[in-house]
Amino acid sequence: MKSETAQLHHTSAQPLVISSTGLEYTLETGQVILDAISGGAAVNCLGNGNKEISDVMVAQVEKMAYAYHQALGNEQSEKLALFLTERSGGGLKAAAFLNSGSEAMEAALKLAREYWVGMGQPSRTQIIGRFPSYHGNTLGVLSAGNVPARRTVYEPLLSTNTHHVPSPQYKRRHHPNESEEAYSARLAAELESKIQAIGPENVMCFVAEAVVGAALGVMPPPKGYFPAIKKVLDKYDILLILDEVMSGSGRSGELFAFQAVGEGVIPDIMAMAKGLGSGYVAVSSVLTGERVTDRIRKSGGWKNSHSYQNHPISCAVALKVQEIVERDSLLANVRARGEQLIQELQESTKGIEMVYDIRGKGLFVGVELTGSSSLEPRLAARIKSKTFQNGLLVMAMSGTVDGVEGESIMLGPAYTVTKEQISEIVRLLTKSIKEVAADLEKEN
Known part of the structure; x- marks a missing residue:
């Protein structure tokens, strides 16, 4: 990945995508990323590559x-x-x-x-x-x-x-x-x-x-x-x-x-x-x-x-x-897969102290975390970075309690997401949260 960019939005280049099909992005490095947030901001509800x-x-x-x-x-x-x-x-x-x-x-x-x-x-x-x-x-x-x-x-x-x-x-x-x-x-x-x-x-x-x-x-x-x-x-x-x-x-x-x-x-x-x-x-x-x-x-x-x-x-x-x-009755899938996502996340994150709440509606789900605003980088950003390393794209937001405190990971996969992909999203996110928790323990 290039360290410089001609783009105004960033001081360094973002990971460069060369192609995408469905819920997967392929980077210039060859890494394949599973998209759990519809392109990064809950937009791409049908995934990429739809010929119709x-x-x-x-x-x-x-x-x-x-x-x-x-x-x-x-x-x-x-x-x-x-x-x-x-x-x-x-x-x-x-x-x-x-x-x-x-x-x-x-x-x-x-x-x-x-x-x-x-x-x-x-x-x-x-x-x-x-x-x-x-x-x-x-x-x-x-x-x-x-x-x-x-x-x-x-x-x-x-x-x-x-x-x-x-x-x-x-x-x-x-x-x-x-x-x-x-x-x-x-x-x-x-x-x-x-x-x-x-x-x-x-x-x-x-x-x-x-x-x-x-x-x-x-x-x-x-x-x-x-x-x-x-x-x-x-x-x-x-x-x-x-x-x-x-x-x-x-x-x-x-x-x-x-x-x-x-x-x-x-x-x-x-x-x-x-x-x-x-x-x-x-x-x-x-x-x-x-x-x-x-x-x-x-x-x-x-x-x-x-x-x-x-x-x-x-x-x-x-x-x-x-x-x-x-x-294609995709709203029924949105409801069913959303319920699956929340249920499996609640089960997989039991016992992880930093997970405060899991909530949502349809395929619009938030995982609220407990982390101080004094942490640098912020907790949500750390987890987003770790999930990306592990092959998963999520959205990270800080200040989600009062504008300053609060850490959240947002999920919103495409409406075409399958049962198997939901389970993989849960596995990769839970894995990443646990790895960040372990890293923080080492820092302290």
Whole structure:
């Protein structure tokens, strides 16, 4: 591996991949790596090398590569919007397609503002998010989210119109003998207090990940959370924006993550990305419920516009990805293999002191570890490095308790993962955790 790189993102070269098929990457060294996190960030939900998808891409290129959405519509974006909205249980009425999760979440915030201006309530400028939370890398969503390590250098540029309430962390934060439902009610009460302090007439929206991803190392909501939150939002007529960039598109076991964890709650505005196009194209989406859709249309249409919005190639590929997921009943596999992954991890890591928690939804699983922030390199980074040496690709996050403390390994293999591959992921990760634990004992 080269020590230098022309890439801006890294000071030294990343391991160089020369090819990939399914859930395996082949490096220039000849080493084969099993992919337990869909390309590194829960994106590549169908694995690499899918010829059906490449055929659709080529066919669309030959038919029509590009049309600016403000001048010309295209059938692929229409078909994809219908596919998604028709499977939302009647909750979502319209969609637009962008390029990244950050862009989709930024657009969602702008959409909420446009809604309230159209409603004749321009005083609604304040956003309530959660801490810790992560919604993307643009300045708007860095403000709405709150992961200190990702925000600090940009702090002087961030919006002052954002506020934060605690993200749900039931296992660490519940009171003695407090049920999940009672804990959820307490967090909803904290949200209501925040709304009252800001002034309900000033609050534009509440922003939350359906299942928290990188900020907490995968954290599904406790029982009763979204119904309790929605009751407060409805009381003060505040929009609910759900971030399903990482947890949606089938990752949590249903097409939409709110169908898996929302307990009947439907967002007013929702963003999805990553698994939407399985990494074959850069694509994301913003979807809207009935009242937002109606208001925007009455106001003359959505003002947000980018050159590559509703890109026909991206939409054609994303539609094919979602059709394959549905045709091959892959969401059933997501649920079954996710249960297998959690069960086998819990069994294999029994007695390993540094393993604090294993949780998740579908093929979106987090392993929370106990390790001090003073450790250099951090514990999660050490385990990720060790798993790579052992032939496994995972995602490592630090600060997943309070933005500083907390170590987590995130897993999210492709929806096509087999029983045997799940067991191999468990074996390699457990082996790596044990080896890192042994190395730490030697250091001490």
